[in-house]
Amino acid sequence: xxxxxxxxxxxxxxxxxxxxxxxxxxxxxxxxxxxxxxxxxxxxxxxxxxxxxxxxxxxxxxxxxxxxxxxxxxxxxxxxxxxxxxxxxxxxxxxxxxxxxxxxxxxxxxxxxxxxx
Amino acid sequence: xxxxxxxxxxxxxxxxxxxxxxxxxxxxxxxxxxxxxxxxxxxxxxxxxxxxxxxxxxxxxxxxxxxxxxxxxxxxxxxxxxxxxxxxxxxxxxxxxxxxxxxxxxxxxxxxxx
Numbered sequence: 423x424x425x426x427x428x429x430x431x432x433x434x435x436x437x438x439x440x441x442x443x444x445x446x447x448x449x450x451x452x453x454x455x456x457x458x459x460x461x462x463x464x465x466x467x468x469x470x471x472x473x474x475x476x477x478x479x480x481x482x483x484x485x486x487x488x489x490x491x492x493x494x495x496x497x498x499x500x501x502x503x504x505x506x507x508x509x510x511x512x513x514x515x516x517x518x519x520x521x522x523x524x525x526x527x528x529x530x531x532x533x534x535x536x537x538x539x
Numbered sequence: 540x541x542x543x544x545x546x547x548x549x550x551x552x553x554x555x556x557x558x559x560x561x562x563x564x565x566x567x568x569x570x571x572x573x574x575x576x577x578x579x580x581x582x583x584x585x586x587x588x589x590x591x592x593x594x595x596x597x598x599x600x601x602x603x604x605x606x607x608x609x610x611x612x613x614x615x616x617x618x619x620x621x622x623x624x625x626x627x628x629x630x631x632x633x634x635x636x637x638x639x640x641x642x643x644x645x646x647x648x649x650x651x652x653x
Contacts, residue, residue, distance in 0.1 A: 426582075455641070462548070464629060464645035465583075480640065512582060514641075526571045526590060526633055528641060530582035 424449045428513050428531035435503055436539050443498045443534050445513030451529070452518035454496035458482065458509040459533075465512065471496055472518060503538040510535050541566050541632050545644035553652045558602075558617040560647045562630030565611065571633040572613040574604055577646075578626045586628070589613060600624070625651045 426447045435441055447454065455470035457480075467480030471490040485507055487499040496515075500507060514528040546561040564570060571590050575583040587598025594606045600623075604615045613630060630644040 457643070462645060464545075465631075465643040467640060467642075470640065514583075526573075527585050527588060528573075528575075528583070528631075530575075530584070532582045533580075 424529065426513055426515055426529050426531035428511075428534045430534060431532065432535050434537045434539065437504055438502050441500050441503060441536075443500075443511060443513075443536070445496045445498065445531060446494050447496075447513075447515040447529070448494065449515065449529065450493065451515035452493070454490065454513065454515045455480070455528075456486070456488065456496070456498045457512045457514065459512060460509050468498070468511075500536075503536075505538050508536060508538045541570065541634060541640075541642040543630050543632050543642050543644040545628075545630050545647050547647055548645065549648045549650070551650040551652055552620045554622055555619050558615070558620045558624065558649065560615040560628050560630075560649065562604075562613045562615065562644060563611055564613065564630075564632045566632065566634065572604075572606060573631040573633070573641075574598065574602070574613075574615050575629045575631060575643075576626050577629065583629060586615070620649075620651045622651050622653065625649055 429444045452473045456468040457465040459465050466482045469488040471477045511534045513531040516528045542565040544563045573588045574586040576586050577583045587596045589596050589606045597603045602617045628647045632642045
């Protein structure tokens with residue numbers, strides 16, 4: 423089954439304790455991205471990657487890091503989490519091409535709910 | 540940067556009534572436009588997309604949306620609401636010239652009243 427898998431789905435942690443949220447896709451997508459969803463703010467892009475070893479900042483990158491060493495994986499790293507990073511996080515992927523039936527369509531993971539105390 | 544405006548963070552309709560969820564975008568260059576739906580405790584699923592073909596786009600579950608360039612709008616409609624349509628709906632834009640970023644609206648929560 424074509425899917426984006428995120429882990430963990432739920433996590434409660436404390437301020438300053440480094441954590442990584444993993445994201446893996448099995449669709450050979452070039453494009454991967456991370457979003458956070460907060461009430462009243464919708465989804466905001468944190469980082470995105472156009473391909474292996476190519477990453478770029480989205481609209482809210484502060485406090486986050488990413489890496490893209492393999493095409494299928496795009497982990498989100500919080501080096502020193504703070505309470506304002508409490509949120510629902512989504513990983514998504516798509517083909518990079520902008521035309522054709524499958525182009526431009528983001529496939530989302532089920533989400534990771536993070537609480538930072 | 541693009542901006543996407545969804546008018547009405549909460550919309551309530553009676554079962555069987557018309558559903559109208561509004562979306563306006565800011566780009567001067569027609570972008571790629573999408574509607575996604577999020578059911579409780581789930582990720583987002585694609586409802587429909589506009590990619591510069593027909594301006595009236597049909598999606599899943601009876602939803603459709605019309606691209607109006609003059610109004611920079613992409614409103615989502617469904618003629619008859621069903622209880623199962625209760626969810627959060629997001630309008631999204633992807634720039635057609637770079638295609639690097641998606642921009643999402645703040646979402647509209649749809650309640651269907653029996």
